[in-house]
Amino acid sequence: MVFSIPAISIALILMTIGSFALADQSTASWASAIILLFVAIKGYLIADGFMELRGHKRLLRYAMVVYCPLLSVIIWLIVSS
């Protein structure tokens, strides 16, 4: 998938506003999970889109792409325990 820079920026801002609105509505564990899912997607978009790592086969790209999803899962496991 190839997105333009403005499209990525708008998607990131919309997900941020969505997370904020969701947190205002609910403090349940599922709400935290969705917010952290947004974090994972945002991390992927920043690494592949803004940092231009898309198409690279290096370990570095995998590390950057996995960073936010992995951290989100760890934080969710800690927060929901």
Added chain:
Amino acid sequence: MVTSTHPTHIQKETLAADKLLPGDFAVWMLILIEISTFGLMFIGFSAVRTFERDMFLAGQAVIHPLAGLINTIALLAASGFVAQGVLDNRNNNQQRAAFMLLAGVAMATVYIVVKLWEYWQLGSAGYDLNVNHFFTAYFLLTGFHFLHVVLGMVFLIIMTRKLLRRGYGPGNQIGLESGACYWHMIDLIWVVLFPIVYVIR
């Protein structure tokens, strides 16, 4: 012998593998070290939060989530402008690239002003590093990130100046890409920091 001008699937894979990383490799090492450090800090923050949940919820009620939201949007917009600036330089449009980087600096200034206002508000109300574990973690995490934003802004200003002097171009962009990647790292860190400090309750 007929030579195809269209790369095959295997050739495409090889081309992708050989594609050069944007920026300098040393900057990527720095980025990996920085995100690992922040990652450990986020895990530590979340772990302490589970032990002192009530204190953290009370702390979160004092800080300003709307300020956090404004800062997130400002940093994401700044990153978008910087990424566009890198593309403009690649397309040999240094004037537009410089304008994009300046727009990024303007957005980063919004972040700085809002963050300083937030610190001033908390300081005036008597909240500092020593109040409790939440505020110690809050000031350390956001303060450490704040310093990175200031350094990133310095890089952006230097790069803008160099762009205006035609110091970068399609064949000379490693410095610009390195600075841009550093800026995106700052954004990436805030993307995780914002929900765990301001949003998740």
